[in-house]
Structures are given as structure tokens and as C-alpha cells.
Amino acid sequence: MNLEQKKAVVADLRARSESAQAAVLTDYRGLTVDEMTALRAQLRDNGVFFQVVKNNLVKRAVEGTDLEPLTEHLKGPTALALAEDPVAAAKVLSEFSKSHADLEIRVGVLNGKALDATEIDSLAQLPSRHELLTQLAVALNAPATKLARSLNEVPARFARSLAAVRDQKGEAA
Known part of the structure; x- marks a missing residue:
């Protein structure tokens, strides 16, 4: 050189x-x-x-x-x-x-x-940088996912209750 x-x-x-x-x-x-x-x-x-x-x-x-x-x-x-x-x-x-x-x-x-x-x-x-970023994204996403599931559970529970009432009335009739 x-x-x-x-x-x-x-x-x-x-x-x-x-x-x-x-x-x-x-x-x-x-x-x-x-x-x-x-x-x-x-x-x-x-x-x-x-x-x-x-x-x-x-x-x-x-x-x-x-x-x-x-x-x-x-x-x-x-x-x-x-x-x-x-x-x-x-x-x-x-x-x-x-x-x-x-x-x-x-x-x-x-x-x-x-x-x-x-x-x-x-x-x-x-863990590598990519693995750490993935873990961070999952941790940050977890509360939002749980909130969405909780909010979705209210109408789903209501629909199941209505179906149970309908089935009960159908059996009684």
C-alpha cells in the first residue's frame, strides 16, 4: 500500500x-x-x-x-x-x-x-436488538389488546344473554 x-x-x-x-x-x-x-x-x-x-x-x-x-x-x-x-x-x-x-x-x-x-x-x-424491539412492541400492544377484548366482551355477553332468554321462552312455549 x-x-x-x-x-x-x-x-x-x-x-x-x-x-x-x-x-x-x-x-x-x-x-x-x-x-x-x-x-x-x-x-x-x-x-x-x-x-x-x-x-x-x-x-x-x-x-x-x-x-x-x-x-x-x-x-x-x-x-x-x-x-x-x-x-x-x-x-x-x-x-x-x-x-x-x-x-x-x-x-x-x-x-x-x-x-x-x-x-x-x-x-x-x-437478546438481539430485533428481539428486544419485538418484545417491546408486544408489551406496548398488550394493554390495547386487552382493552379491545374487554370492550368486545360486553356486547358479546349481552348477545349470549338474549339468546339464552330466547331459548328459555322457546322451551316454555
Whole structure:
């Protein structure tokens, strides 16, 4: 890479790191090309940026951002995952590392706080953003649904009472 290309990579990483809520550093040594392609596809499907980048470029890109705690862990071949949804990145990387022992989760950063691999695994156990929004929608919808059922029950009960009176009078006649 020439100097201009390096500057472009640093600028791109800085823009992505400023919008990301979480970042995870992984050691990918030992993964095959097909495994890396599968991992990238899963991460991309979940809205996670994942790239193998030189450590010096990552250091320059995250300097002065919430992701600065990553710099002390940049040693050896490193792949960087940046995500707006921290749970999505943690879930995909954690699940992939369980089935592929060569993928090692080194460290993560969430809102400026460094997380080790066990904390990232704990983060992966949380419900995703989509699941949380669904639960919230159901919780907000429940009172309205109960009110509608209650209001609908009054005329339904009245109709059943009229039918019972009609049936009673029909038997008596």
C-alpha cells in the first residue's frame, strides 16, 4: 500500500469506528479461506463490518475514539469487527468460534470499556436488538389488546344473554 491508500483506509476505519458502538478483535490464524468467507458473510448479514487490517492503521484510526482501548491488544495478525449492534457481533463471533477453534476472540470494546472473551460470550447471550424491539412492541400492544377484548366482551355477553332468554321462552312455549 502506498501512503494515499493507507490514509484512505485510516479515514474509512475512523468513520466506521466513530459510528460503531462496539468492536471486537479476533485472531483468525488457521482459518481457511472458505471459513473466513463464511464468517464474513454471516457478519455482513448481521450488519457487522469485518476486515483484516494492519495494526498500525487500526491504532491511527481508533486514536481518540471510544475504541482506543483496543490499541494495547494489537499484536500479530488481527481482524477487526465493528458493529452498531454489539449483541449481533458478539453472537456471530461467539457461535463461529465454538464451531471453529482457530478463531480466537481476543478483546472487545463496548462504549469505551474493554471486554475480555468471556464478557463477549456473556454479551452474546443477550437478546438481539430485533428481539428486544419485538418484545417491546408486544408489551406496548398488550394493554390495547386487552382493552379491545374487554370492550368486545360486553356486547358479546349481552348477545349470549338474549339468546339464552330466547331459548328459555322457546322451551316454555
